[in-house]
Amino acid sequence: xxxxxxxxxxxxxxxxxxxxxxxxxxxxxxxxxxxxxxxxxxxxxxxxxxxxxxxxxxxxxxxxxxxxxxxxxxxxxxxxxxxxxxxxxxxxxxxxxxxxxxxxxxxxxxxxxxxxxxxxxxxxxxxxxxxxxxxxxxxxxxxxxxxxxxxxxxxxxxxxxxxxxxxxxxxxxxxxxxxxxxxxxxxxxxxxxxxxxxxxxxxxxxxxxxxxxxxxxxxxxxxxxxxxxxxxxxxxxxxxxxxxxxxxxxxxxxxxxxxxxxxxxxxxxxxxxxxxx
Ligand SMILES: [Zn+2]
Numbered sequence: 001x002x003x004x005x006x007x008x009x010x011x012x013x014x015x016x017x018x019x020x021x022x023x024x025x026x027x028x029x030x031x032x033x034x035x036x037x038x039x040x041x042x043x044x045x046x047x048x049x050x051x052x053x054x055x056x057x058x059x060x061x062x063x064x065x066x067x068x069x070x071x072x073x074x075x076x077x078x079x080x081x082x083x084x085x086x087x088x089x090x091x092x093x094x095x096x097x098x099x100x101x102x103x104x105x106x107x108x109x110x111x112x113x114x115x116x117x118x119x120x121x122x123x124x125x126x127x128x129x130x131x132x133x134x135x136x137x138x139x140x141x142x143x144x145x146x147x148x149x150x151x152x153x154x155x156x157x158x159x160x161x162x163x164x165x166x167x168x169x170x171x172x173x174x175x176x177x178x179x180x181x182x183x184x185x186x187x188x189x190x191x192x193x194x195x196x197x198x199x200x201x202x203x204x205x206x207x208x209x210x211x212x213x214x215x216x217x218x219x220x221x222x223x224x225x226x227x228x229x230x231x232x233x234x235x236x237x238x239x240x241x242x243x244x245x246x247x248x249x250x251x252x253x254x255x256x257x258x259x260x261x262x263x264x265x266x267x268x269x270x271x272x273x274x275x276x277x
Pocket of ligand 1: 170
């Protein structure tokens with residue numbers, strides 16, 4: 001399934017599709033056409049940067065408006081609820097914006113590898129058929145879930161990693177301070193560690209290129225929306241993430257139930273150091 005590195009016509013189609021994304025998105029959000037003179041990888045990085053910036057701020061502000069203002073009384077009825085202060089959210093936004101150029105670099109490197117034929121990416125679902133496509137997507141998601149869970153768990157269990165890398169993120173995950181803007185408030189190196197499974201997934205699992213791009217952007221939306229303190233009984237996953245009882249993987253908290261044995265870390269850990277991503 002992986003394209004041969006010498007299959008240049010096939011590989012050029014990846015670059016063509018990436019360039020189409022660049023053209024559509026950047027022409028819509030970046031003033032002028034100066035960006036058209038940048039090399040292709042830089043244009044792709046700029047598109048990823050603008051994309052994550054736009055999604056992060058849009059999702060965050062919509063959440064704040066609906067949950068903390070418009071529907072405030074519907075979602076914040078109990079003592080456990082909290083609405084973070086503007087000061088806390090401003091700090092989270094600053095940390096996230098500083099790390100964002102690094103976060104945008106990962107998918108750019110992945111795209112370069114895909115366009116160079118170093119991964120198992122394919123262009124069209126017709127190349128595998130729908131049944132195999134669904135199986136590959138399931139494998140991709142399972143791989144990410146397990147890998148990111150264990151990396152996240154290592155970031156909590158290995159004290160120097162927690163102290164020097166991951167604590168930055170959880171500094172903003174305290175109850176009454178957690179907001180959707182904490183979703184990307186990471187030390188950049190922490191973001192690198194949690195992003196690496198995407199690279200290995202592309203190397204190991206046949207992946208539809210467009211689906212890979214879509215999943216990356218869905219993750220930004222998801223990461224933004226799982227960071228909150230509301231008593232969200234409407235959605236068990238969001239509720240559990242927000243209350244900080246168990247370590248999440250990429251999308252769920254189920255692996256922490258599966259891999260937490262009696263007497264292990266999570267049994268005796270301080271809830272304040274858990275939860276969130
Ligand atoms: Zn964590």
